[in-house]
Amino acid sequence: MNIKRVKDVTGETPEALNGFLKKKQSTLFLVSGGSAFDVLEKIDEKVLHKNLAVAVVDERFSADEKINNFLQLKQTEFFKKLIKAGGLFFDSTPVRGESIASLTQRFNSFLHTWKRLHPDGTVIALLGMGEDGHTAGIMPFPENKKLFGHLFQEEEWVVGYDAKDKNQYPLRITTTLTFLKEEVDMVVAYVKGENKKEALNKVLSEEGELAETPARIWREMKGVEIYTDILV
Numbered sequence: 001m002n003i004k005r006v007k008d009v010t011g012e013t014p015e016a017l018n019g020f021l022k023k024k025q026s027t028l029f030l031v032s033g034g035s036a037f038d039v040l041e042k043i044d045e046k047v048l049h050k051n052l053a054v055a056v057v058d059e060r061f062s063a064d065e066k067i068n069n070f071l072q073l074k075q076t077e078f079f080k081k082l083i084k085a086g087g088l089f090f091d092s093t094p095v096r097g098e099s100i101a102s103l104t105q106r107f108n109s110f111l112h113t114w115k116r117l118h119p120d121g122t123v124i125a126l127l128g129m130g131e132d133g134h135t136a137g138i139m140p141f142p143e144n145k146k147l148f149g150h151l152f153q154e155e156e157w158v159v160g161y162d163a164k165d166k167n168q169y170p171l172r173i174t175t176t177l178t179f180l181k182e183e184v185d186m187v188v189a190y191v192k193g194e195n196k197k198e199a200l201n202k203v204l205s206e207e208g209e210l211a212e213t214p215a216r217i218w219r220e221m222k223g224v225e226i227y228t229d230i231l232v
Contacts, residue, residue, distance in 0.1 A: 001224040003204070009192045009229040010035075014042040016188050016225055017126065021047040026121035028114050030057040030175065032128040032136070033069035036190050039126060040078035050086035053114060054079075057125055058137030058174035059092040059107070061100045061160070067169060068093055092173065104160035104173050111157050111175075115183065124186045132166075133199040133213035135189075137174030139166040141211050148211040152177045177210065177217050186223040189215075197230050 006012040021027065021043070029052060031040060056069040065071040070092040073079050082089065090110045094103050114121070129135050141148035151159050157179040163170040191200055202213040203226075210216050218224050 001219055001221075001226065003226040003228065005228055005231050007229060007231075009190065009227050010038045011042065013039045013126075013188060013190050013227040014044075016227070017124070018044045018047050020122075020124050020186055020188075021049075021052065023122075024049045024051060026051045026118040027053070028111075028118070028121060028123045029054045030123065030125045030184070031055075031073065032057050032126055032190070033060075033072060034128060035192060036126055036128045037072065037076055037078075039190055040073075040076055043078060045081045045085070048082050048085035048087055052082070052085070052087040053089065054082055054087060055090035055107075055110065056092055057127065058172060059103070060137075060169040061094060061103065061171035061173060062169070063094055100160040100171055100173065104158050107173055108156065108158040111179070111183075122186065123184045125180065125184045125188070127187055127189045127215075127218070129189065129191050129196060129199055129203070129215045131195050131199055133202055133215050134167075135215040135217065136180065137163075137172035138177060138214040138217075139163045139172075140214055142209070145209070145211040152214070153210075154178065157183070177214070180217055181220050184221055187218065187221050187225065189218055189224060189226040191226060191228040191230065194230060196228075200226075200228060200230055 060067050062068050160173045203215045
């Protein structure tokens, strides 16, 4: 795990992704929502290709285009360039009448199918972190470590659950800690803003628990580069 402290994290982060993507090999690129979309917009169009598949790393269970991560992704210039380049994508918008369990299974099937068809492919993730130390859609549960382990640390690659009052968008479908640790080959972590300083310090600390700070999984993942404008 390497950390790069830069003044312009949105400008610096895309360079690492450009380097990964330009190899043109079979690649699954999992992207975070929110401010991470600003990073996507700066990715060089030339590195996008037909062997690239894109999905969100986690989803908010909603068909509202102001809430659903994939619907917001579709509105970006990055997505338009991906389609132009012949790239593929997984649509995590719930269809009419679809339950959270059904969407979870559909997402899980997509990941397993991609891995089966591309056994030598590369999985890249652009991950963010919240002030509470969550990453992807994995919320902290320091008060219930057993539930945390059941949700995020068992065999499943994708889980759907109700985070209740832990987030303003409680119904989540997310890749799990198991998937992130075992199946992702390269990670670019994007941490912007002094409001995340305490959470970042917990990630970097030698001591700590995943149930308290889920982003500590970065310490166990392969090929992790953290870009942050938190300078001290």
